[in-house]
Amino acid sequence: MKKTIGLIVNPVAGMGGSVGVKGTDGEMHQRALELGAKPVTPKRTRDTLSHLTCQDSITFLAAPDQMGAAYLEEIDVPVTVIGAIGEETSAQDTKQIAQAMVDEDVDLLIFVGGDGTARDIHDAVGTSLPVVGVPAGVKVFSAAFALSARAAAEMVDAFVAGSTLTEEDVLDIDEEAFREDVLSSKLYGTLLVPEVRSFLQPAKAASNVSVPSEQVKQDIARFVVEKMEPATLYLLGPGTTVRAITDEMGVSKTLLGVDAVQGAALVGEDVNEQAILRLFETYDDRKIVVTPIGGNGFIFGRGSKQFTPTVIRAVGRENVMIVGTRDKVTQLDCLRVDTGDRTLDETLAGYMKVTVGYREGMMVKVRC
């Protein structure tokens, strides 16, 4: 049976790159235009569509004109246009059309853009619908994106062939800070994406049978829970890998926040620094469990309202547990810390163990 697939292109994404403007959020789009920026998304969109091998198995819906439909029409692929746009497009157009695609019951949504576009898509569809992100931003940090236009096409093909799905991070990059060369990123949410690793592999694959990411997260969680000490307070950081731990324990988790557990019980939900310090008055034995965020490997980033330098110091380096799937860890150059406290960062630097599976760990360099 044919799959119904939606296409939304953010025409202004990535335009800042060629003129040295980092990101096109807000007024920076106009600034990029003034500097003679060229659109990036047409090539990426065309590349993706040209690499699809399963076009005959797809019924396309698309946003109007340069937000999608134009690219399908130019290669004579029948398309149903969803929504209406003005001369200048906005984040609101992306959100409204994505929502309309959900109402049209699309099976998968392809979007072309950067981290900002991914956040818009997340706001509109959450994890209710699988998506494929084609990277076309100035800097694309969110792991929810495919690595390239070609890889995006492979993900669509994999989806049509029945691949498994996994949740990947969408990051909230502070563009203002990024322009100052400070990478301040935090987890914004997750998107549901087809898992290509289990479907497509080069000639010498990792193994004959690749284990889906969600299974690996469960394995990590099972190992961590088995090792948990009953009297110790565990502060569980953001992310789906850490959420798998609370799933294993049978307690709820704030995906983007920090929760505190002790024994098998939740003792603090979505706690901030003050709440954590109050918990420390009760618990002498403390551990932090974190996962590296997105594609840049931060375990402790600047601006965290929970894991502040005071909190990290009170827990101690030796009580920081890092978890992450092996696939995710191997995609990183290293782990990073930037707490805003240089002395603490230097204490955290060096090698730390990351739990990457059941009884599987990796010693990874932490840089600051």
Add this chain to the structure above:
Amino acid sequence: MLKRPIRLDMNEDPFLPPANVIAAARKGLSRLNRYADAEDLAQLRRLLADYAGVDDRRVVLGPGSEILLREMIHAFAGKRKVVMLSPSFLPVVEVARETAASWTGLRLSPPGFELQPDILLAETQGPCLVIIDSPNNPTGHLMLERQTVRALVENEEALLVIDEAYEEFARMHGADEEAPDNSFIDLVEDYANLAVTRTLDKAFGLAGARVGYAAIGEAFRSVFASFYPLLPQPSLGAALEALEHPAYVEQHVSRLIEERERLRQALQEAEARVYASHANFLLVRSRAPDMAARLRDEGVLVSDVSNQLPPGFIRVSVGTRRENDAFLAAYGRIMEDVH
């Protein structure tokens, strides 16, 4: 007939072994109805022992060194922690992960890919099986120093296996340079808990014959007590002939090192990040995250190491000059498209 792709993905020797070696392999075909002769196998062990500078009683044979590594993993990993490098030779990593009581990967981070001796020694206390490839695949770096190896095997509960598949390329790395610690096979005589694996697949140009060997300390003896490596007759014939007349190996290796350095310089000029190598391949980082797939479209196969390293890394085996030029041309075309 379809045009065959250029294969720079398996770290093979692009040159055929000399005619006498091929003739010996062919002669083996005339004995295809028979298993390998015990005396021929013993002779091969003696020749390998001479070549490697160890006692022939320490040498075991196998159809490729990977099989010997697998045997050791199956024998020891079930009740031990296994410590390996990450990245490393992937088939061995995978079998170790599946078999080990617990598995620890020591992550080699770009750009230096260094292995810190203190981290290695801290992670190898107590009973463990440590497998380290040096030169490492896919980085091409030498990973160990003699004092680190000695310190590790002083822990009698540790078993250390060093995979020296690319040893000849490290050994013949230019006479003027300060000799690095490229091999530890001599230490097998001193330490019962040390084994070194090697192969004729690479520098000897016999990948199609699949002849591997290991020099083992006493602690590994039991693994191979019931291991009968009845090598195929053509492989056995080729290996015996190659070891009796090994002068060609140095010629092949010298040519490949020269070609490797030419390739490295050309890639640097093409603004690729390319890392110093002690093997017959180069690790390259490009700005195209799907470089391996793009090269495949251009008819050039390279190893996609994106399952062990961040996007943009490929491992390129050094081929003939013509093959390398074809790769460089394809690489250039792709980078123009990426710009």
